[in-house]
Amino acid sequence: MAKQSVVKMKKPCCDDTGPCRLPADRSAEQMAALAWAIAHPARVRIVRLLISRNTCVCGEIVDEMPLAQSTVSQHLKILKESGLVQGEVDGPKVCYCINPEKLAMLKALVASL
């Protein structure tokens, strides 16, 4: 997905001809953004890993993944940007953990489909 794709609006969202569709669109964007975070097998595995070990891990993730360290770091960045994952420096290492609120939000949004 284009994270900040500029969607050209041929129809205004809030006009005189119909009901305001903005809330639905915001929800759709929110949902799409969270879905996008787990729209890659590597990121699904990372999320599962972080959930299974409530003890936040860091470079162990790299060891679990068949990807280069830099690539894993990129995926972690995407997960952080989505809010699903939080990182906190702990000495020379960085501990990652799940953001339970965002995870709950993702679950709720999908469940409400």
Added chain:
Amino acid sequence: MAKQSVVKMKKPCCDDTGPCRLPADRSAEQMAALAWAIAHPARVRIVRLLISRNTCVCGEIVDEMPLAQSTVSQHLKILKESGLVQGEVDGPKVCYCINPEKLAMLKALVASL
């Protein structure tokens, strides 16, 4: 997401050194593929539209979206490839509807996180 990205496996999945991680990976790919289907606001809106009108719609989708007909068709193609949406020709028109099984699978996979 790269739909058919070839992930170079630096570690074999099923070897003598550890437990087979294939099922988890298949599940991760399945989940990522379904998440990818709704990882765009336009596709979220289409899915919601199809759910709200159990009566399968077709070109009405285009009227509801601020996108060109060809673009909507592309999104529908992606949704069809994911299995979340099914299309069936009805005369000159095409009726789309949700695949309840796939939707349930998506919900279950996300809920099982």
Added chain:
DNA sequence: ATTGCATATCGTCGATGTACGATATGTAAA
């Protein structure tokens, strides 16, 4: 057969994703 409408596909463009190696940054220990 031809016309007309609905939908899909094609071709193109710019933007982004995903992967890697190489390098920079930052922290703790020596």
Added chain:
DNA sequence: TTTACATATCGTACATCGACGATATGCAAT
């Protein structure tokens, strides 16, 4: 301060997305 390690960022390359207009396809009515 220097060294060593962990992580992030950079630069690059290739593939794909997402958007559009234009065109092709398919079906039904004339």
